Amino acid sequence: MNKVIISAKKVERIYSNGIVRTYALKDVSVDIQQGEFVAIMGPSGSGKSTLLHQLGLLDNPTNGSILIDGEDVVQLSDDTRTRFRLEKLGYVFQSYNLIPELTALENVYITPMARGMPEEEYTAKAKEMLTKVGLGDRMDHYPSELSGGQQQRVSIARALVNKPKILFADEPTANLDSDSSADTIRLFRQLNKEIGQTIVMVTHEENEGKQADRIIWIKDGIIDKAKK
């Protein structure tokens, strides 16, 4: 059995607006093993993305603990969390979230550049990743010059260039056509199978969720044990 790479215990995320407290997540505990491809699914507003943001260090839980690769990430300072994200985590977002002023190549190599990698090395790695996702001939194009599917592939290349321990994907196919969506999920499956990439993906498409090793169902901020 593979080691547990993410262990979340009794995670809560509460939003306060004066007197009103909204529980986006309530008492959520989940373990994800290294090399696992996990889908998080549930109705709109169930807390899927909120859970992903807690696990991916994009947000801080109000209560609870999260261990990633054995490290208690809730206690980390803001600067340490930023460094952690840079070195160990990768992200693919629904709206690609590429930097419009950077070319595809520059969007991919910005993070290894920030890590201090030499220029020849980060340029080579970025080119390798873009070629792997099928964009070897579009490296010098800006996001505005790429299709939605191509932009998402750049986003995937950016997420993977640093060989992250975990790849987080928040509704990666929501803005894509069916062919591009299928290509994206196929790529995830390929990465998971070939290099054992741990992937945590939020989706509301059941057929995509079925591509994962396991589905975690969320409803009203809690794990829907009935649908495991």
Add this chain to the structure above:
Amino acid sequence: MNKNDLKVISFLAYKNISKSKATFFVIVAVMAMSFLSITFFAAIIDGLGYEFEEGMIRGLTGHLMIEPSADSRYLENADSMVGKIKKIPEVVGVSKRVEASAVATHKTIQLGVPIFFVNPDDERQVSRFSESVVLGDYLSRKDNAELIIGTDLVEAYTREDDAKKSLDVTVGDTIQLSFSNGMVKEYKIKGIFKTGSQFSDNNILINYDDYEDIFHESDVASAILVALPSRGREEEFTRKIIDLGVTDQINPWQSKMGKVKQFIGSLQITNTITGVVGLFTAFATIYIIIFINVTNKRKQIGILKAVGIKKEIILGSYVLQSLIYGVAGVVIGIIAMQGLIALLTVYPLSMPIGNVVPILTTNRLVTTAITLILASIVQGSSPRKKRRTTIS
């Protein structure tokens, strides 16, 4: 922050600016216009003040004005003093003057007029009368019974609403001058001058030799005017003149300004106030422009933070961009300002007091430049407030 962080900062700043050229040009243009709006008006006011002072220096006082001591009416041995002072290296000009007054009569009009008896040749180096003749000719040493008259005394050059009396004369006409000692003499108008300074244009200039004929005194002067290469050297040359053995009063032009000094002081206070207001306005304008620019980049800031770029790098890239906007804007503003000054030096602003050339002092240039650049850096650091933005 290490060397690699600086590299990433520079990379992000360069990419932001080069991809958004329109934004760059707009922000830089606003910066340049802010610089111009603060400095141009102030430079005109400074030029106005300078021209007022020049009117006094080049008409009434010179840079140094040697006057008799309290118990004497005139400077004695004026020619000898003039000759000695002329020999001081770098002295531009020295001219003796006798000031008198007379009643000028033409047809039925009579008015009291101040008169300078001058050596026309020496006067050329010290005052601007010789270059301000608008009709006729300037005086020469050979002139006898000829004079040049300022436009403030000539009807054709005075405004209709001007209540002061003036003479309906032109070049070639004759006027009668009645002096304080009872002497009456007719003079032909050789030329009419207009310096633009109200302190000079109400005078009549006559050859010094005529003073000797009328008052039977020679080698005296009410004052000796000394022209120096530039302002600011009055003390240096005062010492040199004292070293020649001159014991009379040596007054720098600043001490002779009188009410002009108060007026210029008021101008400078006004200039300072408008300058401060202008800086605040520019600060607010730059704040809005850069704030909007940064606000539009909130998503980009969030993305960079999310993928693990340090907040110092993100902030640094915006500060660097803002610094580039500020410096570029100030540089273009300075170039534009220098161009305007060069143009207005050739084609000065014609104002009632004279031709005014804007003066941009180094102090004002540096203060404005630093303030605008600082304003842009301060506004560029506003992403600090957005570092908790998360991707949603």
